[in-house]
Every structure is written in C-alpha cells, then in structure tokens.
Amino acid sequence: MNLEYFVFGVMFVMALGASLAMLFARNAVHAALFLVVTQVALALGFLLQGAFFVAAVQIILYAGAIMVLFLFVIMLLGVDTREALIDPLPGQRPLAIGLGGLLAAEILWVAVRGVELAAGGEDQATALTELNQNPGNVKALAAELFSRYLLPFEATSVLLVVAIVGVMVLARRIGRVPNTGTGAESASGSDKEGAAA
C-alpha cells in the first residue's frame, strides 16, 4: 500500500513537472521531450488504476509513435531555434484561454462528482479489481469495445481513415514531377505511399 502511494507521488510530480517544463521550454525539441515524459507518467497513472491495456497503448501510440513523428517533423523542418511569434490565426489566443477555462471547469466538475461517486460506490473499485482477475483486463475491454461500443469504435476508425485520406489529397503534388532531386524527397516514406494510393 505504501509503495502504491510512493509510485503515485512520483507519477504526480513527473506529470505535472514535465507539463510545466514543456510549457516553458524555449527549444521545440525539449518541449516535445517533456511531453514524452508527461505521456509516460500518465501511462504510469493508468497502471496504478489497474488499466494495463490503456497504459500500454498510451506508451505505444502517444509516447512511441505520435511523439516520434513530432520530433521527426521538428528535426526535418529545423524549427528548433526560432519560434513563429506572429499569430497566423488572429484571435486564437483569447479563444484558447476561454476554451482552457471551460476544460478546467469540466475537469473540476468531474473531480468533485468523482469524489461523490467514490463515497457511495466503494464496490466499483472492487468490481474493477475482480474484472482484472477474471477474465482479465484486455478481454474485458475487448468484450465491451466490440459489443456495446462497436458503433462508436468503428465510427472513430472511419473518421481516422477519412482524415488520413484527406491529408494525402492535400499533400499530393499535382502533375508529379519525376525525380528533380529536391531535398524534400529524401526522407519520408509517406509521400511514396501517397503516390501509390
């Protein structure tokens, strides 16, 4: 039990500290790295809750794939030294502050409600523990995902595919120039995939 509190403390400090450090980092690569630390800390949080599958997915997808792509883009474009100080979209700062406030209120509300729920629902935590024992975290999640939540699940995957196809259409060069030796061709495999599609 003591160990659990200790791990929670480490995770808490890691997640918050890395998030703050990310906000104040001057270097784009450093900011991305702090975001990776935050993702790993959150995965640790999921582990503490007994959500093993979500923790693994959090690391594989967010820390392992998405953040590597971030770094890839930062390294390729070389934006690590200077940052764009001009707003490309006017008015996005006040909008961001407003939406951020809304999100904070929502989180606060869920947190308060969560305390209420936990006060009357001690059996919920034990139910999760039992589920993790039998039939196991992954199987229980899969059963829910592919029966009760099948439609939202499939709709999400369709949405992602639509987004990918959209990006490919937007990024495709019209009237493809055969190998002119521009620098952009050297690295990624994605433009090749776009051409093949």
Add this chain to the structure above:
Amino acid sequence: MSGVVDLIGAVALIGLIKVVVVFVALLLTAALVTYMERKVIADMQARVGPNRWGPFGLLQAIADGIKLFFKEDFRPAAADRWTYAIAPAAAMVPSFLAIAVVPLGDHVTVGDRRVDFVIADINIGILYFLAMGSLGVYGVVLAGWASGSKYPLLGGVRSTAQLISYEIALGLSLVPIAMVAGSLSLSDIVAAQAGTVGNVTFFDGIPVLEQLQDIFSIVPNWYIWSQWPAFAIFFVAGIAETNRAPFDLPEAETELIAGYHTEYSGIRFAMFYLGEYIHVVVLSAVAVSLFFGGWHGPGLGILPWLWPLLWFLAKTLVVVYLIIWLRATLPRLRYDRLMWLGWKRLIPAALLWIVVTATVNTEGVSRNIRLAVFVVLAGLILAWVGRGDPRLAFAVNPQSGDDRGSA
C-alpha cells in the same frame, strides 16, 4: 533480513532480487554475445578473431569495457548538452526493461512460496514488449539531433522513418500469435506450447507418409510450425528495430561515418553498443518464447528448475547466432528498398496472415484441414512477398512505381 521483509514485504523483496539477478545475467549475456559475434564473423571471414585476452580471447569483452570506460568522454561544442547526455541511457534502458515480461524458466518453491522465473507476468506482455521497442527509438533520434552535426542528424532522421515503419509490421506479426494463444501474456503463450504436436492423421491412407507421421508425437508443440510466416515477419521487422545489418542504415559507415553515434566516445558510446546487444538478446528471447516453446524442453530428474533455464539460454543463443549470421551474409539495403520492403511487403503480408489465421482458427474446422490451408496459404503469401524480385537488396523493381531509386 526479516527487517527488510517487514519494511517492503516479501513479494517486493522477491521482485527486487529477481530484478538484480536478471539485470546482471543480461549484462553478462550481452557481453558474451559481443565476443560471440566477433568470433563467429571472424570464422565466417576466415580470420581468427579476438584471441589475446584469457582463454580463446574470452575476456575480450571485459577488456573492451575497461578501455571504453577510461577513454575521454568528448562532447562537441554544438551539442545540446542535456539531450546529448541523456540519449545513450534512453537507448539502453528500454532494451533492459523489455526482458521483464519474458519467462526465463519454470518456477521454484522457496519455503511455501512459489517463485516464477519471470519478473512481471502481466497480462499485456506482448504489448509491453512493443511499448519498450517504441521507446527505444528515442535514444537514436535524440543522439542524432543532440550531436549538432550533420551525419548524426541524417542517421537520426533515417532511423525514425525506419523504426516507425517496421514497428507496424512487428506489432501486426504478433497479432496471430495472440489470437492462437488467446492471451497477450508471454507466460500463457509459453504454457500453450508445452508437450508435443501429438497425433496427426493428415496422411492416413498414404503408404509411406502414414508411418512417417508418427514422428509428430515427438515433435515439440511450437508455434513456429503453424505460424512460420508470422515468425518470418517478426524476425525481419525485429532485426530492423535493432538497427543491425542488413538494416543498419542509421549507422551506415560508408555514407554516414557512424550515423547517430558518430560524435560519441568513451562510456557513452559503450552504452549505445551495449544497448544494441541487449536488444538483440531480448529480441531473441522474445522470439524463443513466442515461436520456439520458450523454456520447454526435456530435463533430467536432478535439479528440475535448472533445465528450463538452460534450454531457454540455448535456444536464445541459437536465435542470436542466426542474427549474427545474417549480418555476416547480407549487404545493407538501400533506403528505398528498405521502405518498399516494410510498407509494401511486410505490412500487407502481416495483415493477410492475420485474416488467414482468423479464418482457419474458427470453431468447427478440423485440424487437418487447418494444417493444409495453413501450408498452402503461407506458401502463397511467401511467394507474393518475394514476387518478381529475387535480388531484393540490389534490384530496382520496375512495377513498384518508384522511379527515384534509379537516379
């Protein structure tokens, strides 16, 4: 001793002991493998290899370690200080962590407590292995970027694209195994491969083959027999993940000097070096657990817990030998060939194989029909993967639609 047990609990203490023992054992194995690689490659190239230090040069790895430890730890002026310092650790640590879910042997009973030879038998073992693999990318990427020098940066960029591409194939190649075993835990997967294949009635009625099929009653029940296409994809993608020849483009010495670790020296270089060999050992250990029955094997009555460990070590070293053999045999892939192989062959083949496994494993299909379908479809997929391009490493495929390789 009892004070420690009271403080952190017996379970935590056993866990701690396991971690320390496995850590040391893995370090020693990796050191042994560096020596093994040099000896094997030397033999394949008709050289002698290390033979100065200790009997047969066995202490060479220790000598190398001491030498690297006392070398100057150089940092380029343009390097990003902290990232440069963190990168070698980021390359080594995930490889170490991945061994935690691999069952190294059976169990022993200490007092009234059962102790399994696995650090953490979690029910997402395969996913954990993949997660550690995906974190391993950071070491290479950060080293390349933080060195503040162009060759390492090129190596880092190459490595990112390569690792992301092959990670997908690696993950997909493990899905059929999870489907057949019905679990993501490596311990469950190893347990499912206990015993022998047993009675096969596939060739009943055919004169000679009918007698020969009795041999299956002594053949171990490994997943490699039915899942060898998955193993092929896993093995290729796994070697690509370790950045080793023929997929060592991130450190291609003929074009990038040494790629991402060009600027590193001394103990930091040693960490990259060690990390690579640990990765090789862990990859082999996982391959053994998934496809070659893990620690299962015949043993003698005395010391029943020791034999599984020895079997596991022996099988792992055989797979390590295969990887070394590949390095000595195959030339490095060209960059566009690498991408072609990953995206247009391995990933579609893995997806196809998932569909085949799912179809064949449906309830109510007899075992012999499954066997026949497996063999035929696996052959077809393999034929398609290698279609029209036997000289994979050199040729430009006219049908693949990429014209940039020819310039």
